[in-house]
Amino acid sequence: MRIADRALRAWAWAGFVVFFGTMIGSTVVDVVDRRNYSDWGSNDTLSGIVFALMVSLFPVVGMLVVHRQPRNRIGWLLLAIGLAWAVSGMLDVYARVALSLAPGSLPAGEAVEVVGGGSWVPPFLLMGVFLVLLFPDGRLPGPRWRVLAWIAVVDAVLILAAITFTPGRVDEVPVPLSANPLAVGPHALWQGVAVIALPVFPACILAAAVAAVLRFRRATGTRRLQLKWLMTAVSLVAALYALAMVVSLSNLSRNPDGSDGAFMLVLQNVAVLAFGSIPVVIGVAITRHGLYGINRLISRALLVALLGVFVTAVYVGVVVGVGTAIGQRQPSVWLSVLATALVAVAFQPARDRLRRLVNRLVYGERATPYEVLSDFAAQMTGRYTTGELLPRIARTVSECLGGARVAVWLRTGDELVPEAAWPLSAAEPPPGVTVTGEELPVLPADHVCPVRHGSELLGALAVDVTGREPLAPGELGLLDHVASQAGLVLRNVRLVEELHSSRQRLVNTADDQRRRLERNLHDGAQQSLVSVALMLRMAANQHDPEVLSATLHEAADQLQRAIAELRELARGIHPAVLTDRGLAPALTSLAERCPVPVELRDELRRRLPAPVEGTLYFVVAEALTNVAKYSGARLVQVRLADLGTAVLLEVADDGVGGADRSRGSGLVGLADRVAVHDGELTVSSPAGQGTRITCRLPVPAPAPDDPTTPARQPEAVAG
């Protein structure tokens, strides 16, 4: 039978309330009954409260997790840990009331006290072995680990039994007993059990840690991230405990009477509290692993830990080391002051060095996001060529993201193409993806960041984290930063590419034109002239005057045709009328020869630089050729306007429209030609609504009294 989520939540709340009730009761009794001592190294109220707080974190987090995910096994395990502590607390309260606060008021106080002596075992079993072994999915890492679970359980039972049944004196809170009321069997038996079972317990905890490490090494994605969270906390706790142990063994922080000094007390409480970080990170790992950057946290924690080690080392070195060298038994105030001064002076440089070290450990070779960004900025200053730049961007970002696969996609026309990737791979790069408008299309990657300049989509940075941890928020932020900077880079790359291809097109166009010219000469004028030569040769041998006359007439006609063809060709190369008389007569001549009626409106009152006139002429010539060939138009309007520092040319027809700039090489060639003069050519050709070609070319502003400005008729209509 499946239990409803609501019922599960209700049970969780019930357990939670029991835990807190017990915890509060236990703390109150603890404060009231001062005749206690704690296993946690000190016997002051502060430590008791700190311990209670730490323990509370387990069920609190467990409750939060279960409330959100009622079937999360780790949540229930955390709650169980809380309950185990609650049981321990209950036994303690009972024994104190029965034996200390109101002696004789409750039965079996002594027996409860004995059982309570072993009550630390279940929570430690759950925390030390099962939590580590089952995290993060609540299942064993593999079937073989079941053995460890059983060994740990059996061992815990044995320890409990030994504590409970060993005959003889019981040294427990609140009242030491002279004989164990629950004693069973001989003392030696239980002592033997204890000798064997006690060392196995930490060994089980260690084995569980090994299981977690193994699990981490083969984990990918979210699981890996979750484990990283846990391991970070465990490492922090271990480091703090190690530090506390070093300080404790060095006798450094000890009062003259042998009790722990203030530093030691603080350190111990911090270590106990740090233990509470374990449930906290578990909660974060389960419910919010995507929201915080674990690497950032790790680097901070590691830095704090290393600084702690540094401060301690200086302190121990100066106070104990120097103190011993000069023969002082007791820690000297002056040496303490000296150590403090040394720490104060060396703290800043040490912190800087340690931070670099930590960053290198956590982020790898490329270190921090800041370094990546500054390195990136340096790359853009032009140290690298375009060809090197894109792979370098991919590599830089990849190194910063811990080696994730990064691809730089570049937009060429209406397509995004993977241009560079890091790490290099022999695999075939994915095919290009079509772009509609300025929208970023779906790319085959886990994280894609568009690269734009203004609103123009220039490319994208795509990160693949297959088999790795998902990107942390900080890393995503970094990706955004790099992408925003890459906008400039890709724009430059694109400009260079465009320049390159437009140059290529200009050369190709010129070659095409030459080939066409040769073909036209060969097929036209040359054939006519060949025929004329043959006819004249024939005429030379002709004796019949009539045939001779006919042949010569035929030859003359052929020669005239050849001349006409040559004239037409010459005009195609560069019309003399344009050079001699300017744009208006040249356009009029074009209009006259166009089979579709042309309405020419020329508002230009001056001569322009020859290259500009040439470009405008050829734009009109190509446009009119297209109109005649494809548009089916009944009228073409050509308008030329003088805007002072630019000329605007419009050729609009009333034909079928649907002209595609990318398909017709003629239009592309014209666009290149216009671009050479920093001009713009736009083609608007919606299907069924005619075609409008607009060309805007910058020109020098007219001189105030330009003598070359001829008076012209504003309008000419030809057909």
Place this chain on the structure above:
Amino acid sequence: MALTALVVDDHRLFRATARMLLESEGFDVVGEAEDGASALSEVARLRPDVVLLDVQLPDATGFDVAKQVTSKRDGSRVVLVSSRSASEYGELVAECGAVGFIAKDELSGQSLGAALREGRADEDR
């Protein structure tokens, strides 16, 4: 008996003029073709003594057509014509099996006859 000739060129004007010229100088122009494919079928059908073959045809080069015509060894000899000069083609003329090359503007019954004679002299040697 007059030598029979086939004129192969994609320009109608040239074919007409060449026919008139050659016929005025005693050749018997038995047919015309405008591309490589029809040239080959006309050669097979008419078996002309000489094929006046333009180098630039729409579907093939004159060299390819010449190779196929001369490989059959059924008596048709090929003289290539072009409005370009022979130097532009170099070895290609000799390698395709044609007996000679005449620039179009130098075509006449005389030059054609000379090319055929020279070709025959080469064959005899």
